[in-house]
Amino acid sequence: MSGKYQKVAYYPGCALEGTGHAYNRSTKALGKALGLEITELKNWNCCGAMEVKNIDPKLQTYLSARNLSIAEDMGFSTVMAPCNGCYHNLKKAEYDLANDPASREVNGRLSNKAGHKTYEAGKVETIHALDWIKQAIGEQGLKERVKNSLRGLKVANYYGCMYTRPRHIFPEKDRGPGSESTSQPHFMDDLLAAAGAENVEYPLKTACCGGAHTLSDSDTSTKLVLNLLTTAEACGADVIATECPTCHTGLEMHQARAEKVFGKKTSVKILYFTQLLGMALGLSPRKVGVHENFSESRDLLRAKGLA
């Protein structure tokens, strides 16, 4: 155990209070089981998701920066965001405030008018839930704590778009051994393998699920998701492990939609990586919110001895 990230600020974001509730529940349960302390940001706001930047990108920077300034006020140097969208936007704000004077100007002006401190780049580090477990506990630490190995469970690890792209906002990635890769991410693979899972070769780790247009251009999203699902099945996966509430809900929704609208049925299950790790540590499926997922995976979990 490296000791890093034992106590971090927690930014759940809107999705984890809504459709991604199971991710919120399982992230908290996992942290508790591993003895990691997380403190939710006080009175946080939406990071801008994927929509506000299309109204104006600098507004997204401001919205995200406001959350970073809360973390700073609360005395934290690290904020952990499990949602890829939130994680991406906080990183993007950090990058823009460090590199773009116009973004700094707008952030300063809006922060003053809104009556709170202006966040300046470099004060707070944003990490993903994957970084958090990987750095605070690590593979060895996980192995020592596994009570209920995921042995025999074939997993396709799906990271989506926002965890690695565009790469310039993730300066800590692609730094060689030990660091995360933007073209072949592996942190989730590493953690699940440590918990005993059998990761399949999955070429669509960073492909897009069409989450940004999941409702406004449903047919495109269904086609993209169907491709992710059928490829995972062709790779031999029982489960697709996710680390983003938008991807997760998108996969579930469009799996159902593909069956009803396109007549294409797929049976691969969809679970958050935090749910899989939690069950490996001996937590019950209910404790990690498996019953809150739209897709039903309890038969598989029972068959694999996890429920």
Add this chain to the structure above:
Amino acid sequence: MPIHEKSLIRPENLITHEHLELDGVDVSGHWSTFINSRVVTDYNEQMQEEIAALPGGEFIHRCWQCGSCTNACTVNAINPDFNPRYWIYLIRMGMEDELLRDKDIIWQCVSCNKCTYACPRDVNPEGVMKATAHWLELKGHTEKKPSMTFDEIFSEQVFETGKIEDGLVLRQFFAATKQSLFQDWLVGMVRALAFRLPVGLLTKMGLATLFHPRTRGWGRAKAAIEEYVEERHAADRRALGLDVQGAE
């Protein structure tokens, strides 16, 4: 994935004759296909500048037409007519009529940022797609597309309360685009979930629809954001030579 340069040579400009002899030379059949020459006179010389003035379009001038964006594109893989490299070319050349042929698909960019990742010139093609979609709408070439309606409903909720409630976004979007909430795939999914969820969580979700989640003391942030949005809106319209009063 090849580059779709063929789009500039329309089928109607390809001429093949089954039997034709010109000055004693046999030019029959598709080996001797003629391409009707065309003269483009209606360049829109302002187009690149206007799109560059909208957020996301700033770096369009850097493009050297390598095609990495189209090669990497998620949407191009399911619809070959979706071609960012080609559109950037048309915008930079001012070929507005050619661009307008694709006006109804440009909004379909899913913002996966594969293009931005691949671009060797930091053009930010994803931003250019959004700027172009905005430009088409502001200029009146297209009606408001579903993704823009969604972005607006979503953003207005954030500006209003600091947070969003996803159920409300869904209901408002379906209402704005005149779709039924009771699509059988959605109903099936919600019903399956409702049978499994504990009563406590269902109650909590029900309450969230009554008491919208909000950030406390958001009033001043809301005022600052709304003022900024108005300012940007006016600046965008000015850059496109449009009447600022016409802003919503």
